[in-house]
Amino acid sequence: MNAHNQNYIRTRLYAVLLTAVLALAGCATQPDPNLLRLSESTLEIRAMQTRTFAAASETEILAATAAALQDMEYNIDQIDSPLGIISASKVSDADSTSEKTTRFIFDLLCGCGGSQFAADKHVITITTVVLPSLAVQGDFVTRITIQQITYDKMAQVTSRSAIDDPEAYQAIFERLSKSLFIEVNDNA
């Protein structure tokens, strides 16, 4: 290989390197353009997240909702009563007892500290919106949305998602229904 060829190869190498660096620098890509497109299951999800309750006033049902959130061990982050919004959150242990036991045994057997890679805590954020029904006077429509972030023992995020388990919503509405019953009877 003569000197001319070597120079040519070297020049090309630099050009490729420079292009790669420039291309990487341009990697601040735009997010998925379909981010705000409704999914086909929206109506089902909305139905799962919504219940209608009869109550004497908006204040009564908002107070019952806040109390139900406290019953479920949430702290209230934000309230806007004219808009009927209550947002709350809690940090909870992400591991079931059986998972913990399995991991403890795993740690004992291999002594490799496997626990540090395991899920450790959830941050659960819940928003309830309670508004007077537009269709039936005296009814209040309550809609709940819940999301979670899971962190591992190293405080790294392992998942972020909406919670769309119907049983979770069912359990919350049962709590809310009981809380409303207590609220009504306390004030009676």
Next chain:
Amino acid sequence: MRNAKLMAACVLCMSLGGCAATQYDVAGASAPLEIRSVQTREYDALDKPMTMRAVIATLQDLGFTIDQADLGLGIVTGTRMLVSDMRMTVSVAPKADNRVSVRANARVGETSITQAEVYQDFFVVLDKAMFLTRNNVD
């Protein structure tokens, strides 16, 4: 010698790449008027509180939880947990002739969303929510 030159080129490129990271993006990059028009729609069907109601329903339809809301200022901010958090602020302002202007801006992680089609999709969902609210459907 050749290796040294290559190394020098690499170091130069890396240091140039590093320069961008030290700047704080406090003022944003987009053209204000252009992006405003993409992010804004005007409606004449509902008043401000009812428009707020439709906006909140829209955010919930899209899977957001509400971080902050203020009826007086007509502002709602929500978060949707994706691989990175998506945050959206929607402001509702009354205009002349019973019209209401709705503006939305969104970020995903470190990136501001500037694509017109994303905002179009948001307003498609809001249009439906406005229609339902106007027709007294919960």
